[in-house]
Amino acid sequence: MKFVDLGRQYQRYKEKIDPAIQEVINGSQFILGKTVEELETALAAYVGTDYAVGVGSGTDGLLLALMAMHLKPGEEVITTPFTFIATAEVIALLKARPVFVDIDPKNFDIDLDRLQDTLATRQKAGAKVRAILPVSLYGQCADMDEINEIAAEAGLVVIEDACQSFGARYKGRMSCGLSDIGITSFFPSKPLGAYGDGGMVFTDSPETAERIRCLRVHGQKARYRHEEIGINGRLDAIQAAVVLAKFAYFEEELRARQEVACHYTELIGRIIPEIQPPMTMPERTNVYAQYTVRIPGGLRDQVASFLKREGIPTAIHYPVPIHMQPAFKDLGLGAGSFPEAEKAAGEVLSLPMHAFITSEEQEIVVNALSRAIKET
Ligand SMILES: Cc1ncc(COP(=O)(O)O)c(C=O)c1O
Secondary structure (H helix, E strand, O other): OOOOOHHHHHHHHHHHHHHHHHHHHHHOOOEOOHHHHHHHHHHHHHHOOOEEEEEOOHHHHHHHHHHHOOOOOOOEEEEOOOOOOHHHHHHHHOOOEEEEOOEEOOOOEEOHHHHHHHHHHHHHOOOOEEEEEOEOHHHOOOOHHHHHHHHHHHOOEEEEEOOOOOOOEEOOEEOOOOOOEEEEEOOOOOOOOOOOOOEEEEEOOHHHHHHHHHHOEOOEEEOOEEOOOOOEOEOEHHHHHHHHHHHOOHHHHHHHHHHHHHHHHHHHHHHOOOOEOOOOOOOEOOOOOOEEEEOOOOOHHHHHHHHHHOOOOOEOOOOOOHHHOHHHHHHOOOOOOOHHHHHHHHHEEEEOOOOOOOHHHHHHHHHHHHHHHHHO
């Protein structure tokens, strides 16, 4: 059994994917160009933003978004400690400071009360807070309206890290289009994945879109004329072709993912009620980039080892909160700084999840999980 079975997906879509790749090779336009533009147009229309800009990865997209808002060394960006490293890494790369806010254990996203407290404390201390960077973790949106409201009052930019939530609905609107800037990732295992790295930045601001287009090609406006320091952060055409081919099936895949999640939740509720399945908050849909359960009682690692012995792959998203990563030791935030994030890091376990897993395979996973709980 695979954690994400990209082979099965390829077999289903091969007829669309193969000629799409071949067409790029035939046209020899490998960097940016027509296919990237076509994808940008299609995804901007899907999300409902005025602009979409293809970038080299989700990480590049986050970095470019912060560069586009002229984030300066010493300035601060509020974010969550319970995410993939890239979210906080890009802040540190620009020599700005990530300020963490603990999570709401229900949806693993930034807790709103703590957000307000932290913002007030940082402002009182005279810090230059510039942005809030919530993460729509595991496939459902953070509390974007409330976050936007808090940000508007304080004059901050909101950047949604939507690397796991492309396609998720929030009060009838789409993830990536809910704040000043939204970024997604086409990492191969994401719900809409390429066959290599890729990402997309979404915005309604013509200035932001224009700046990101310029910054993704070394700050170049005209050929070999560099207005400012940028990066090589372009989406390549073969990846765009793969994403575009898969996009034709995306809504169908999302429905399948939701059915898979429903089946897991129903089986878990029936067989192992002591395990907490993921909760989808009201007025939201979940694209289940991960189907992540919580295993309390300090059993998680033993359960994961048991499942591995049974041939069932699992993953931990994420075992070490960002503030406890060696890379961020200079922030001086040790254990106990963000108790909810630390607790979640010790309890979460992601189960095999993709649109093509069969119900029989899901039953094998849940039965093994049930035995693991009883025997560990
Ligand atoms: C929450 C989050 N942020 C950022 C990223 C970075 O995306 P990429 O791997 O495309 O650089 C990822 C992808 O793994 C992610 O899950």
